[in-house]
Amino acid sequence: MSKALPKRSENYSEWYNEIIKRADLAENSAVRGCMVIKPYGYAIWEKMQRALDDMFKATGHVNAYFPLFVPKSFLEKEEEHAEGFAKECAVVTHYRLKANPEGGLMVDPNAKLEEELIIRPTSEAIIWNTYKNWIQSWRDLPLLINQWANVVRWEMRTRLFLRTAEFLWQEGHTAHATREEAVEETERMLGVYADFAENWMAVPVIQGVKTPSERFAGAEETYCIEALMQDGKALQAGTSHFLGQNFAKSFDVQFVNKENQLEYAWATSWGVSTRLMGALIMAHSDDQGLVLPPKLAPIQVVIIPIYRSPEDLATISEKVDPIIAELKAAGISVKYDDSDNQRSGWKFAEYELKGVPIRLALGMRDLEAGTVEVARRDTLTKESMPLEKIVETLTSLLDEIQTNIYDKALKFREANTFAVDSWEDFKSQIEQGGFVSAHWDGTPETEETIKQQTKATIRCIPLDAVEESGKCVFSGNPSSKRVIFAKAY
Amino acid sequence: MSKALPKRSENYSEWYNEIIKRADLAENSAVRGCMVIKPYGYAIWEKMQRALDDMFKATGHVNAYFPLFVPKSFLEKEEEHAEGFAKECAVVTHYRLKANPEGGLMVDPNAKLEEELIIRPTSEAIIWNTYKNWIQSWRDLPLLINQWANVVRWEMRTRLFLRTAEFLWQEGHTAHATREEAVEETERMLGVYADFAENWMAVPVIQGVKTPSERFAGAEETYCIEALMQDGKALQAGTSHFLGQNFAKSFDVQFVNKENQLEYAWATSWGVSTRLMGALIMAHSDDQGLVLPPKLAPIQVVIIPIYRSPEDLATISEKVDPIIAELKAAGISVKYDDSDNQRSGWKFAEYELKGVPIRLALGMRDLEAGTVEVARRDTLTKESMPLEKIVETLTSLLDEIQTNIYDKALKFREANTFAVDSWEDFKSQIEQGGFVSAHWDGTPETEETIKQQTKATIRCIPLDAVEESGKCVFSGNPSSKRVIFAKAY
Numbered sequence: 001m002s003k004a005l006p007k008r009s010e011n012y013s014e015w016y017n018e019i020i021k022r023a024d025l026a027e028n029s030a031v032r033g034c035m036v037i038k039p040y041g042y043a044i045w046e047k048m049q050r051a052l053d054d055m056f057k058a059t060g061h062v063n064a065y066f067p068l069f070v071p072k073s074f075l076e077k078e079e080e081h082a083e084g085f086a087k088e089c090a091v092v093t094h095y096r097l098k099a100n101p102e103g104g105l106m107v108d109p110n111a112k113l114e115e116e117l118i119i120r121p122t123s124e125a126i127i128w129n130t131y132k133n134w135i136q137s138w139r140d141l142p143l144l145i146n147q148w149a150n151v152v153r154w155e156m157r158t159r160l161f162l163r164t165a166e167f168l169w170q171e172g173h174t175a176h177a178t179r180e181e182a183v184e185e186t187e188r189m190l191g192v193y194a195d196f197a198e199n200w201m202a203v204p205v206i207q208g209v210k211t212p213s214e215r216f217a218g219a220e221e222t223y224c225i226e227a228l229m230q231d232g233k234a235l236q237a238g239t240s241h242f243l244g245q246n247f248a249k250s251f252d253v254q255f256v257n258k259e260n261q262l263e264y265a266w267a268t269s270w271g272v273s274t275r276l277m278g279a280l281i282m283a284h285s286d287d288q289g290l291v292l293p294p295k296l297a298p299i300q301v302v303i304i305p306i307y308r309s310p311e312d313l314a315t316i317s318e319k320v321d322p323i324i325a326e327l328k329a330a331g332i333s334v335k336y337d338d339s340d341n342q343r344s345g346w347k348f349a350e351y352e353l354k355g356v357p358i359r360l361a362l363g364m365r366d367l368e369a370g371t372v373e374v375a376r377r378d379t380l381t382k383e384s385m386p387l388e389k390i391v392e393t394l395t396s397l398l399d400e401i402q403t404n405i406y407d408k409a410l411k412f413r414e415a416n417t418f419a420v421d422s423w424e425d426f427k428s429q430i431e432q433g434g435f436v437s438a439h440w441d442g443t444p445e446t447e448e449t450i451k452q453q454t455k456a457t458i459r460c461i462p463l464d465a466v467e468e469s470g471k472c473v474f475s476g477n478p479s480s481k482r483v484i485f486a487k488a489y
Numbered sequence: 490m491s492k493a494l495p496k497r498s499e500n501y502s503e504w505y506n507e508i509i510k511r512a513d514l515a516e517n518s519a520v521r522g523c524m525v526i527k528p529y530g531y532a533i534w535e536k537m538q539r540a541l542d543d544m545f546k547a548t549g550h551v552n553a554y555f556p557l558f559v560p561k562s563f564l565e566k567e568e569e570h571a572e573g574f575a576k577e578c579a580v581v582t583h584y585r586l587k588a589n590p591e592g593g594l595m596v597d598p599n600a601k602l603e604e605e606l607i608i609r610p611t612s613e614a615i616i617w618n619t620y621k622n623w624i625q626s627w628r629d630l631p632l633l634i635n636q637w638a639n640v641v642r643w644e645m646r647t648r649l650f651l652r653t654a655e656f657l658w659q660e661g662h663t664a665h666a667t668r669e670e671a672v673e674e675t676e677r678m679l680g681v682y683a684d685f686a687e688n689w690m691a692v693p694v695i696q697g698v699k700t701p702s703e704r705f706a707g708a709e710e711t712y713c714i715e716a717l718m719q720d721g722k723a724l725q726a727g728t729s730h731f732l733g734q735n736f737a738k739s740f741d742v743q744f745v746n747k748e749n750q751l752e753y754a755w756a757t758s759w760g761v762s763t764r765l766m767g768a769l770i771m772a773h774s775d776d777q778g779l780v781l782p783p784k785l786a787p788i789q790v791v792i793i794p795i796y797r798s799p800e801d802l803a804t805i806s807e808k809v810d811p812i813i814a815e816l817k818a819a820g821i822s823v824k825y826d827d828s829d830n831q832r833s834g835w836k837f838a839e840y841e842l843k844g845v846p847i848r849l850a851l852g853m854r855d856l857e858a859g860t861v862e863v864a865r866r867d868t869l870t871k872e873s874m875p876l877e878k879i880v881e882t883l884t885s886l887l888d889e890i891q892t893n894i895y896d897k898a899l900k901f902r903e904a905n906t907f908a909v910d911s912w913e914d915f916k917s918q919i920e921q922g923g924f925v926s927a928h929w930d931g932t933p934e935t936e937e938t939i940k941q942q943t944k945a946t947i948r949c950i951p952l953d954a955v956e957e958s959g960k961c962v963f964s965g966n967p968s969s970k971r972v973i974f975a976k977a978y
Contacts, residue, residue, distance in 0.1 A: 029619065030563070031606065034556035036619055039634060042553045064531045067523035068608075068639055068655050069579075072586070074519070076593045086586040086594050090558075092608070093582045093596065095643040097561070097575040104565045105575050107582065107605055116596055117520065119557075119581065119608075130518065130525055139830065145528060150557055150639065154584040166557050341628065 005353075007287050012231040017160070019281055023290045023354050026160050026277075033158040033165030040354065041277065043298035045168070048276060049148065051200050051295070052170065055192050061144045061172060066126050068150075069117040074125040077250040081124060084217020088154040090119040090165075119152040124218060124243070124269055127173045128251040135175055135265055137256045142185070143175040161278035162235075162489050169273035175265040177257060179244070182266035183221075186242040189270040190223040193238035201276065202293035202406035203227045203283045204413055205237060206435070206484060208460025213444050216269075220244035226459040226484065228413045229282040232433020234459045234486035237279050240270035278489070283409050290355030291377055293405050294398040301327060301334045301394055302356045304347050306363035313338060316362055319387075326391045332398070352377060357401050358394060378405050419482065426473045426485075430456045435486050439479035441472035450474055456485040494842075496776050501720040506649070508770055512779045512843050515649050515766075522647040522654030529843065530766065532787035534657070537765060538637065540689050540784070541659065544681050550633045550661060555615050557639075558606040563614040566739040570613060573706020577643040579608040579654075608641040613707060613732070613758055616662045617740040624664055624754055626745045631674070632664040650767035651724075651978050658762035664754040666746060668733070671755035672710075675731040678759040679712040682727035690765065691782035691895035692716045692772045693902055694726060695924070695973060697949025702933050705758075709733035715948040715973065717902045718771040721922020723948045723975035726768050729759035767978070772898055773867075779844030780866055782894050783887040790816060790823045790883055791845045793836050795852035802827060805851055808876075815880045821887070841866060846890050847883060867894050908971065915962045915974075919945045924975050928968035930961035939963055945974045 005022070006014040020026055025041030028034075037045065053063070069092065076082050096111035120126065127145075134140060152166045172189060176182040190207055197205045205225035215222040219241035227237050248254070248264035257263045284291040294300050303324070305316040320336060327334045335356075337347055344361065351359055359375040366372050372390060375382035378401050385393055416434035420426045429436050431454075440446060440458065451457055465481040472479050494511070495503040509515055514530030517523075526534060542552070558581065565571050585600035609615065616634075623629060637659045647653050661678060665671040679696055686694045694714035704711040708730035716726050737743070737753035746752045773780040783789050792813070794805040809825060816823045824845075826836055833850065840848050848864040855861050861879060864871035867890050874882055905923035909915045918925050920943075929935060929947065940946055954970040961968050 027619075027622075029556045029615070031556045031558045031560060031615070034558060036556065037554040039551035039553045043551065045554075046552060062528035062532065063535060064528045065526040065534075065657065067518045067520045067525065068641065069520045069523060071520060072594055075586075082594060086588070089584070089586050090581045090606070091583040091586065091596050092579045094580040095578070097564075097578050097580065097607070099575075105561055105571060107580050117579070118586070126518070126520070130516075133516075152557065168554065 005287055005289060008230060015287070016282060019285055019290055019353075020160050025281070025290075028160065031165075033155060035160055035164050035166075037168075037274065040298065044280070044292070044296055045274060045277060047296045047298065048196075048200070049170075052192075052196055052272065053148075055196060056146050056170075056172065059188060059192060061146045061174075063147065064145050065147055065149070066123050066130060068120055070120050070123070070126045072116045072118060074129055075118055077125065078218045078246055080246075081218035085121045085153070089121060090152045090154055092117040092119065120149070121151055121153045122269075122271070123147065123149070123151075123171055123173065124247055124267075125251075128247040128253060128267070131173075131175055131265070132251050132253045135253055135255050138177045138258050140255065141175055141177040141265065142181060144172075144185075145174065146170055146172045159278075159489075161274055161281070164274075167274045169271050171269060171271040174268045175248075175253070176268070177255070177263075177266070179266050182244075182268050183242055186221070186223055186240045186268045186270070189268070190225065190238075190240040193225050193240065193270070193272060196272075197225055197227065197237055197276075197279075198406065200293070200295050201280050201283070202295075202402060202409060203237070203279055204406065204410040206460060206462050207464075208462040208484065210239075210460060211444070211447055211458045211483075213447060214457065216241045218243060218246050220246070223463075224460050226486075227279055227283060228416060228435055228486070229279070229489070230412065231282070232416055232487075234435065234484075234488040235275075235279050235282065236459070236488065237276060238270070238272040241268060243267035243269060284405055285355070288349075288380065289353035291405065292355035292357060294357045294402045297355065297357050298333065299335045299351075299354070299356045300332050300398060301358045301360065302351045303334065303336045303360045303362065304344055304351075305336075305338050306344055306361055306366075312364050315364070316367065319367055320362065323387075323390060327394065330391055330395055332391075332394065348375075352380075358397060376401060378408070420473060421470070423473055427454055430454045430485065430487065433487070435459070435484050437482045437484055438473040439470035439481075440483045441475045441477035441479055443475075443477075446472060446474050446477075450485070455487050457488055459484045459486050459488060494776055494778060497719060504776070505771060508774055508779055508842075509649050514770070514779075517649065520654075522644060524649055524653050524655075526657075526763065529787065533769070533781070533785055534763060534766060536785045536787065537685075537689070538659075541681075541685055541761065542637075544685060545635050545659075545661065548677060548681060550635045550663075552636065553634050554636055554638070555612050555619060557609055559609050559612070559615045561605045561607060563618055564607055566614065567707045567735055569735075570707035574610045574642070578610060579641045579643055581606040581608065609638070610640055610642045611758075611760070612636065612638070612640075612660055612662065613736055613756075614740075617736040617742060617756070620662075620664055620754070621740050621742045624742055624744050627666045627747050629744065630664055630666040630754065631670060633661075633674075634663065635659055635661040648767075650763055650770070653763075656763045658760050660758060660760040663757045664737075664742070665757070666744070666752075666755070668755050671733075671757050672731055675710070675712055675729045675757045675759070678757070679714065679727075679729040682714050682729065682759070682761060685761075686714055686716065686726055686765075686768075687895065689782065689784050690769050690772070691784075691891060691898060692726070692768060693895065693899040695949060695951050696953075697951040697973065699728075699949060700933070700936055700947050700972075702936060703947065705730045707732060707735050709735070713949050715975075716768055716772060717905060717924055717975070718768070718978070719901065720771075721905055721976075723924065723973075723977040724764075724768050724771065725948070725977065726765060727759070727761040730757060732756035732758060773894055774844070777838075777869065778842035780894065781844035781846060783846045783891045786844065786846050787822065788824045788840075788843070788845045789821050789887060790847045790849065791840045792823065792825045792849045792851065793833055793840075794825075794827050795833055795850055801853050804853070805856065808856055809851065812876075812879060816883065819880055819884055821880075821883065837864075841869075847886060865890060867897070909962060910959070912962055916943055919943045919974065919976065922976070924948070924973050926971045926973055927962040928959035928970075929972045930964045930966035930968055932964075932966075935961060935964050935966075939974070944976050946977055948973045948975050948977060
């Protein structure tokens, strides 16, 4: 605990790992690439889940649950999809162990599955195979279903929260009667994700579409939200896919439309995952530790009594109890840390590390003066404030902190977004980091060459890109709008 | 839709399957033994989750998440545990597919795992391997952690909700400094389950302990709640295990106790699953369909307008809108079904089938009279009630229905619990169904013989069993209290 965190400016990667470790968010498990999400980290994820789930329901979606297993033959049905996921599939081949004559257990060779089962890397295949029986008529549409689940993608290089073999996510899978409705849904859910990122996570995002080479395997169009981390790298925080009729055709999902004709259903899918935890940590935290936006903080206010004798503590606690009750009644999550096994200086550092937005310290002198010391995590400032109306004060302070964290991240992004028009400038700017807004000739060849030479990818073609005639930063060929390049997680 | 449900009295099993199908609760998936939980079924499960989760948190527990995979060598460490689960494990042996020269995909033989991974059938092994690093001192205890997750047990005979290869559940895993604290925790969580079953599910349960032969693999004591279904069979609805130091020893989890000595930690685990959905359906439903206790009903009140013209509908809707707003404000979930694609008779049957506790029907004549027709699902009665103060009326009616459903189930159980003292009576009563309360000599041999001859198992030794001297119903040997026998799901 006493050792300082690595500094962001010196070793960003180590700083990220150490925050996750010291703030008790997660750890690597004994299973390669799989993480354990620890209680404090999980409490943040639960807040994310609750907020997102409410937003999904408010937009007419319902939850359901589909099997963990995808038969191999299902995955094969949509060709691009199969290609995209085949290389990272965990495969179940047997359904029983037996005693090993040499001790311990062994796979029972007599319990081999006729057809291998894939642990879902995503659920389009199993879900569209199910939808086949649910969709007969236009009256059955739209089908607006979401699932909260674990998925497995056997990544070779993993990183806590950002890229793990198993991760938690939600995946929406909707079916519609028309292309227009499906596109509208795809865009609506992108909007929900952007709203969540900005208003809950306090992370500003660029909404855009992916280039064909970066699309989800099986999608006609992939929309995304892209955020900028403090080291100048981009992070894709959520995707929403317009799947056209690809899955309906692969799984033969036809319905009778209003004109009484058979037609394939139109599909979307959209997801965000525990990767958002990585975005949250990297977007806001500082050299003292985690910085959490109040709306996602498991503890919003911590109160620490400063005392020398048990009598003092009793006097302080008596004053604090009704404040705690009032804070809770106002929907504010509060922790009163009167534990006696650590000094208050240790506690201050600990709650700073854990990103608690507001810390109150209350001693005997405060009590006499009718004041309390209020420390803000976002600014690391402290101030003595009157105890009178403290609940109103804290309520509005939490709002102020939420806004301030967002504004800070937005300012950072603005200061680190660069319009660049020459190849030399492009290369040097990509090297320095940030979002680079540049013209691109629209060809996958140019995109690939730029990636090879600079490691930068096209993060997205922003939805709000301004039409302007320009020249591709690499080829010099004509282009009608700028796209966003960056190195990315 | 028009075909009547099978009757409980004629084909209970078919009746159960048909309710699940027609009320849109779940269905079998294309993957052997795995179910799809449909939106309406999942909405009930979500209500269960929310209530249980609140109760876990109120008793000091926090949530976390541990990997889906258990390395084979971990499962081997606790011997009884390994034996208990080895025969039903889904085993991951490879991590990649590749293109099959003959078309489609095939398992890539070059991507064989060095050590096979088991899909968790339960998480003691992976969690205690993690706890090893979390527990050093008595100050780290107790550790009170719960996980919501999917698990897989490769059952050969599956049944929707009751026994499926994959199911959803929560599993609590706690670590304590003393045996006493761990036993206390085991009993506390059993109490939480009983509270939930009775006060939310409206299912009365008997709390007891399992006989040694029915214990969880690796437990020193398994506590359970047992419920009686309408066909006279028992259903185990939740279990809470005192694990002693078994897992701490297998995974070497030692801590320095207050006396500064190294000691193995004491463990508990406890879980309930989507099996509860099966219990809920079987405990209350009738020949008209599902009957849901109001506290778990996704729709508590449905309002159906009875009209002939669009003008009438407009008039009714105008009256209904503020009532809906008021109901929602009171925390009551309400659906206004003004769809025009079905007749009201069809709607009545549909919401009966789905177990909606209260149905309001409102026509022009009701409006003039200032009344509304209120139908109760539990009693299948209807009554005209004044529209004035309808929200208060419905609020208290929902409470009344909740209580009535519980009372009915309790009466049923009381009428179907039989104290039996002779072997002939025992055999004939077991054949007829119900809980049979009888003396048992305490030996596994007698228990096994009774099971062989009657298919009845000892459901539990009730916690509140009265000490009385008696003779074993089978062997005639002395016994000090009665235990509960039944055929079970």
